[in-house]
Amino acid sequence: MNLNQEGNRLQLTTPMPRDQDSVFPGENLFLYWRTSASLWEHKLRDFPARGKILIPLYWAFHTETGEQFDFGSTRPETDLKRLVEIGQSLGREMIFLLPIGPMPMMACGGIPNLLARSPMIDQFGRRVVAADSEDSLIHFHSFFDPRIFQAFSRFLSHLDRYLSESGIGIDIWGVEPGYFERGFFVPTIRDYSQVFQHAFGRFLKSKKEEDAELTLRNQDEEEIYRREFELTIQELYLEEAKNKLEVYWEGTRRLFFLGLGQESLIQNVTGQLSQRGLLEESLFSMTRDVVPFSTLLNKNNKGELLRNLFDNVLSPFHHQSKFEKDFYEDSSGVSFQKLGFFDLYLSPELSGESDQLGLFQFLNQQFDQCYRVCPLTEFRFVEEFPHHEKVFFLIGEGFESHLFHQALKTFMAGGKLVIDRDSLNQEQRRKLETFLIENNLKVEQVFFHSNIQHVKCGEGVLVFVESEQLLKIDSKKQEVFWMKLLKTFEIRHLSIPKMEGLSSFWLTKTSIGGDLSYEEIRRVILMNPTSYRLKLSLPINRPFALLKLLNEKHCQSDKRGHELELIFDPKGCVSIDIGIFS
C-alpha cells in the first residue's frame, strides 16, 4: 500500500481515463480528465445539443507538486485551450467551474497529492470521505491548512496567465460543492480537524480581543462562531479566485451532489442508497435553489425513475438556471419554468428541517413544494421582476436596515410580502410607522394565533406577523394559521392529494399559440419511487382543465368526468399538462 509521510493512503492525482462518463448526459458536466484528449471531440458530440457544457477545473490534474503546472505542455489531457476550441468548433458554449472546497469526484478532493497532509474530520472525529461513481473512496483534506491556500493562490496565478496567453475567453464560476443534512446545506469545506481547530482558536482569540466580554456558554454558541469562521475562510478563497481571475469571473453557485455525506456513505457501504431518498433529496434541493447532480452515483444507484427525473425534468436546470436564469425546455422546445408561489427569505436557523414555524409542512402539504428558500440576507428589490406573481416571506434574525428598505420598495412596486414584526428593531418599527403615515396607508389588525397587520397599496400587500407568538403554538394551530393567512393571497393551485411515497414537481409556462384559451399552462410530474402500487384520484375542476398526459411509464390513467384516476406501478411516473382559464 502506498502511504504518504503522514501515513495516509496515497490517491492517484493522474486519473486513468475512463470510457464511460458517469454523469447523466443532461447534466452537461464534462470531466475532461476522465477521457483521453483524443476522444474529447467524440465525447462532446454526444452531449445534448442544448445548454452550456460545464467543465470543473481539476487543480491537481495540472500540477503534481503544487509548484510546476501543466496546461497541455506534457499531457494532452491538461490542454484546456484545445478543449475550449473543440467546444467552439462544435458550436457549444463552455464554462469552467472552479471548486471552492473539496470536489468529491476528484482524487484527494482535487488538491495536489503532496499537499494532502491534514485529513478532514467531521464533528464526531470521523475522517471525511466520499465514494465516487466507481465506488472509489475520495479522501478529503482540510482547506484550513494555510499551505493549501497558498498553493491554491499559485494555481490561480498560473491559470490566469495561461488563459490570458492562450487567448481563451471563457466564463468561470466558483462552485461550492456540498450536500444537505437535516435540511441545511453542508459545504464540503466543513471541517473539525486539528488544523481547523488551531486556526479557529486563533480566530476566537482575536474575537475575544475585540470584545472582552465574549464568552461561549455552550457548544451551540461555539458552533455559531465555527460557521462564521468557516464562512470567513471560504470568502478568502473566493476573493482570491475573484481577484486573480477577475476577467473571467461570473460569480458563485452551490452544487449539490447526491450520495455525498456521512449518512449516504454508510448506506452506500451496504449498496443500498434508497431511490426514494435520492428522489426526495433531489426535489428538496430544488426548494433550496440548489440543483442536484448525480455524478457520484454508481450505475446501481441510478434507477429508472431518477434517470427520468434528471433527463426529462431537471437537466435544463443544470446548464441554464444555475449559470444563467430559471428556465426549462422540454424535448419539443417549449419553455417551462419551475412553478413557485413563494420565496422564503429566512435566517439560517429557520431554514432547516426543524420547521419551527410549521411553514414548510403547510407549503409541502398545500402547495407541493412550490416554494424556494433563500438566505434572508440575500433579499433584494429587483426592478423588472413581476412582483405580483410571488409572495415573499422575510423572517428571522439579521433583518438589516437595507433589507427593510428593499422590502418597502418591493411593496410599493406591487409586491406581496409577509414580514416577521419580531425581526424588526425599534428603529425599523419607527420608520415603518412613519412610512405608513406618510403614504396615508390604512392598517387593518386582527389577532389569530399571532397579531396580524395587513396593509394594501395598489397591488402591493404587506402582512406583518409575530414569529414569537407562532413559535409558542402547536403545529396543528400553525398549519391553520398559515392556511388562513395564505388564503388571502388567492393563489390558484391544483393541490395534489397527499399520498405516502408519491413525489411531485411542478413547472409552468405562459400560454402561447394553440393554448390561447388558457392564461397559463402548468405541468406536474408525478413519480412513485416506492416498491408498491399507488392509486391517485385527482379532481380537476375549473379554473383548471386537463390538457394532456405525457411520458407515461408504468402508469395507467383513466379520466372519469372531472376526475383523473392514476395507478402507478413501482417506479411509475407521468407528466400532466394542465391549463388555467383566465
Add this chain to the structure above:
Amino acid sequence: MKNDEDLVIFYHIQQGIYCVLDAIDETGQFDFSMLKKYIEDDENGLSSEASLGRFLDVEQMTKICFQVCQDIDASRLILLSVDDYNEAIKNASDLSELKKNLKSYGNSLVNIDRKRGFFKRIFS
C-alpha cells in the same frame, strides 16, 4: 436473515458518554427505533436527538446493542469506535474494502443463541 449477517454499530465518546451514531446491517441502514425503546426501558439510558442512543459506560452500551442483535437474530454484533472507523477508512480504497474493514476493525460479539433453523425461527 443470512448466516453471515452482522449488525455493525458506530459510536463515539463525548465527555465520557458513549453515543451511538449509526448502524447498518446487510439490508442497509438499520432502523434504530428498537434501540430507542431499550434506552427508554433502561433507567441508566440517556436519549438525545444528536445520536441514536447515549450510554454512561461501554458495558451498558454493549449490553443493549447486543440485545438488539439478538432480537433481530444477527450472527454478530460489531462495535466500531471512531478510531476503529478511521482505521477502516484509512486502509480502504473503495466501498467493498471499506465494508470488509468495518467488519474486521471493531470489537465483535458472536450471537451464540442465534436461531439457525427455519422452524426454530418460526416457532420460537
